[in-house]
Amino acid sequence: MSEDNGSKPPSPELPPKPGKRLTLGHIADQLGISTATVSLALRDSPLVAHETREKVKQTAQEIGYIYNRSAASLRTSRSQIVGVAVHDILNPYFAEVFSALEDVLEQQGQMIFICNHRDDTKRQRAFVNTLLQHRADGLILCPSVGTSAEEINRLVDQGIPVTLVARELPGVWAPCVRGDDMCGTYLATKHLIEQGHKDIAMIGGRRESSTGRLRNEGWRKALIEAGLDPGIQIDLPELMTQADGRAAVPTILEADPRPTAIVGFNDLVAFGMMTTLRRAGIEPGPDIAITGYDDIDGADARTPALTTVANQPEKIGRLAALTLLRQIAGDRVPNKPIVIEPELRIRESSPPPGVRIGPKLDAD
Structure with missing residues (x-):
């Protein structure tokens, strides 16, 4: 049995008492300048000399001051x-x-x-x-x-x-x-028509948005000017991503007549279609021409390099x-x-109609 001498076990260490919140005044006092100058310096105002701004920022960092944007916005309305x-x-x-x-x-x-x-x-x-x-x-x-x-x-x-x-x-x-979304798809579709294509699908675009609606109108305008009926072409709305492009391929392949060219709403949709077409034994470009939109990074490095519209x-x-x-x-x-104004960038993916528009067959 242990002896109880009345002593209490040591209490756990208490957290330090919180100190006062640092203010602009601490920096101003340390540097011998006004709080107004400190405030302007922390906002990178050109009214304060560069050397002074750097001193203020360095001092703020050293003492652990965090600029209070909420308080500043009340003073400046910004x-x-x-x-x-x-x-x-x-x-x-x-x-x-x-x-x-x-x-x-x-x-x-x-x-x-x-x-x-x-x-x-x-x-x-x-x-x-x-x-x-x-x-x-x-x-x-x-x-x-x-x-x-x-x-x-x-x-x-x-x-x-x-x-x-x-x-x-x-x-x-x-x-x-x-x-200029209408102009962009008009240029892409007109290019395909000049290459000799007549069955030209439009794949993608949310038609409730101005972008989707105008790009679709550009495709239609080019077809109508060439005497082609947009109403008998494949027109699949709402598709926006690579996954959407991949999902559209079965509909394209089952169409009769199958399109010889596709205007993709954007490059992502075009990339998705190109990958899945190739897996189906159909080579993008020689077997079915494809254009994209946006000219995102890597569009020119695809195989084939993607014809697309640079959207700046x-x-x-x-x-x-x-x-x-x-x-x-x-x-x-x-x-x-x-x-x-957009710019059409013609590359390898949009040649004239080729002799192969179906899956490649192995030689006997």
């Missing part, structure tokens, strides 16, 4: 936050658009919140509400299918700068930066960012589309 929402950030085309606009916005000290709404209006609305709670300076939006003009106009009416990108919405009080993602992203920044600065920007 949060330095911009929201960017698109339907498919995994699409390399939108990754290039985002990279370009990010470069421009970051040069102006803007922090970017990004949303991949996947054409889900609920996800898009939740993101926009979060931006409003953070007092965001503006929004760059590729609107989800199902977005109404009234939703966007309510934001504009509240004084929130909005710029649409890639997709246009009729009746919206905001500018839109996009490619860097230019579109940069102009979208600059257009939004003009609105944030108080400029009145016309609420009309800024349309960027």
Whole structure:
């Protein structure tokens, strides 16, 4: 039996007492400058000399100061936050658009919140509400299918700068930066017709979006001008991804007559079709011509190299960012589309109709 001498077991170590929150004043006192100068320096304001800005930042890092954007936004009415929402950030085309606009916005000290709404209006609305709670300076939006003009106009009416990108919405009080989608597929289809093709399918595109609708209209326009009836051609809507392209191949192969050429809504759909056609013993290019859209990285390195439409993602992203920044600065920007001209890039995948349009057979 142990002896109880009345002593208590040692208590566990208590956490240290929290210290006072660091403020701009701590940095100002240490450097002998005003808190206003510290605040401007932390926001990279050109009103403060470069050497002073660097000293302020170094001191803030050394003492562990974290810049309070919320407090700063109350003082300046600017949060330095911009929201960017698109339907498919995994699409390399939108990754290039985002990279370009990010470069421009970051040069102006803007922090970017990004949303991949996947054409889900609920996800898009939740993101926009979060931006409003953070007092965001503006929004760059590729609107989800199902977005109404009234939703966007309510934001504009509240004084929130909005710029649409890639997709246009009729009746919206905001500018839109996009490619000339009708022109792009018109050029691709006309090229196939000039190669001698008459059975030309259109695969993909959400027709409720301006992009899907206009690209389909460009395909139809080229066919009609050539005296070909779009109504008897294969026209498969809603397909957007490589998986969608792969899934479309059985319908294409079962068609009678089978198309000798395909206009893909985008490069991803075209890539998916090319892979699956080859597995079916049909060689993309010689057996069935294919075009894509967007000219994403690697389109020219495929076998065969993909004929496609360059949609200028860097230019579109940069102009979208600059257009939004003009609105944030108080400029009145016309609420009309800024349309960027596309470029057809002809490569190996779109030759004239070949003698082989069916599966290859082994020689006896």
